Amino acid sequence: MRIHAGGVAKGLIVTGDIAYAGKPEEYAVAAKWLDRLASAVRCPRTAVKLVPGNHDIDRDRISAGCTYLINEILTGGETKLDEFLADADDCKALYNRFVGYEPFALETYCPLHPGGGIASDSSEELAPGRYIRFFGLNSALICSKRKDEEGKLILGAAQRVLPMDPGVELVVLCHHPLHCLQDSVDARKYVRNRARVFISGHEHKPDLQIETIEDGCDLMMLASGATVPPKVENGYTYTYNLLTFDWCSKEDKLSVEVVPRAWNDDKKRFEADDVRLGGHKPRNLLASPNFRRGAPPVVAVQAEPAVQLVPDALHPALERREDLPAGYVAAPEPAPSQSAPVAAMNDAAFQLVLLKFFRDLTAAQRLKVLIDLDALPDDWNEELTLMMERNLIEDLVKDGRLDANKSSIERNQH
Template sequence: MPAVFIHLSDIHFGQEKDGGRITINDDAKEQLLQDAASEIAKLDTNATGIIVTGDIAYSAKYEEYEKAGKWLDRLAEGIGCSRLDIQMVPGNHDIDRNAITPITKFHLDAIREHGDSMLDMLLDDDVQREVLYERFAAYRDFSSGYGCALDVGGAYSADVVVTVAPERTVRFVHLNSALICSLKDDEGKLILGARQRVFTPIDGEEMVVLVHHPLNWLQDSDEAARYFKSRARVIISGHEHFPSLTIMGVEDNCDLLMLAAGATAPDDVDEKYTYKYNILTFDWDDESDALAVTINPRTWNFEMKRFERDTPFLEGRSERNVLGSPNFRKGAPPAKPILGMRDEQPQAQPVANPVTGSKEVDFSMTEDVRLVRLRFFRDIPEDGRRRILVGLNVIPADLTDRLDNTIEQRFFGKLVAQGRLGELSAAIDAAILESKSGDDE
């Protein structure tokens, strides 16, 4: 049951400042849509989902995520997956630098100086914690729509599991390496923190870590690497805009694949940096009871102005990499497939974080709920969501306190638990129609 994902990174919606550059980047994004659809069609299957390893936006503004959402919808439609099946982690461009106040900068500098102890102290304080997360306001709304909400307790969040064979699953772990990003970040100065470094291994399951910054950008890289080598099988990152692939033999029958992505839309396009993305297939290798990762790297042909296979990137190695997978081998033996039975299309399933025990809001994850959640948090701006909550008598009209993302998630969960999903959906429809009417005037 191969699971196929389109992997993007550093899309930078909103980075273009002149009409010519907008036209050029928009054309490259259009060509990517066509190339991805064509490549997936060759596999005679639909894609399982889309992975974005950070920097969806350029300045973390609502309108940038609005454009990103529309484009991602088109990509999902072209590759045959649901627009709900998009995973993401934040990058340094997914923080609003205008929201970095003097007190925020003081906190960030203190964390850099004192490390885990200072980070933990701030995360355990409800007020100070929100100072750290305020920079992510627009990203939090956008990612919440996809079920990839940041864990405000500082742990890794929004796990997604895909079954690649009976008793064999792949868990995608989402990390926030941008948590202490500031106005300018130096390599080796960021911190993941202990709450994100520690994973709980599960028999029969291999972990794929999604993170924006490669390990060399972290102060706690050595300690993070120890956990990753022990418990993860794949690390996928972005940020540096230049792709690389390393497979490390950790110990006998245990490997770690580290894939750094090129930028989907780099700041500047030249001989070294250009438009890139990957098509990744995760599968079970039955002969060695191991995770197999197939990489189809796609790069921009400058002369022909289209995407093509990035053959030099593979450096002569096979596109299919079978990784020593000790956690698979600890699981129950996979059942033998019935001869002639067609494999079902793998589905990406949201699951609880085994460290924190549950998500911030634990409501029924039916497709209808997920779709309304996407529309509420992604497609409705903050003031519009507030008007909806007032109209549904969830909050009083004279409430002056700002509703942060965590509170809004709780209100959303409350409406779902009360059986008011239909009312909320109708209110979203009305808000979108009103917004379009205002744009037409």
């Protein structure tokens, strides 16, 4: 959550266990609660970053066959997981347990990857050339009916192999802490060396640790606590964190401010809870190697007219001007946009259409919308999954039919 002056938030982060039993009706309640929260902090109700937890599995949908798959994975490890994910029917059996969570996640553009990959992926610009990228991991993929044994869950290589991009630092969201995983050794190596912040849930006790991985590389490990724990006793209480992500231009570091809040039951209110900072100050500067690997941020220079400067190494063919600082050239004029419909996919209007499509419409109504907009070919004869529906909506937006989408949803909603 990025907090601006006046208490306006950029978004909400939820690290799993949105529901208790993974039932659709529980997500309907959760959606209304998140809408109220988004309104209170004045952020778009679509600006929610989610990952699933073990309570987001509908355990009633764990069949005997699915139980066999899970037991085989628990015994055979990552090799077995990859084998089953490569088979469409086995993969479907594993993901069928998220039948309540999946449409809820699609509403906020945090889809589960259908083949064991990253659960969600989005970026925020902190400054020109400096970004944070939120990666959501599905650590609940092989949770079972019984209480999951610590150290037995698996992320798999498709999730734990995190990218490294110049100018981009990673904020990784995962319900389970790393010690809950079979592949925790490799997962920890990737997180320690490629992420700047790792935020987990599950254990209900907030905590903050900052590790110096090596000279010029830091990692913040943040245990987020629980907004609605099952009990308020023995050290457990209602907690949340206010997070501010920013770029420290002076040191080219990621600035992360953490303000923990905890419920004081005697005073019946939330209060600052600095004890849970673990001795750290609220604002911390994290040494950020991927920022340093990126090109220097674009510098704005006021001239006649204003000139945007970029490092000349990025545009070696451009003419050098004597009136500009050494090592920089004037950024080329942007070409006429040919991708306005594609850009629209990132704006609030499209995200709101996606939310309404999955939240407000039944499966039959969603099908009517797709038929109404000729999104399906006449000879369509396949199973229509939620992910396919989302992709079809995206294709319509890419074709410049965002308004048609909105109108069709409104018509079919009644």
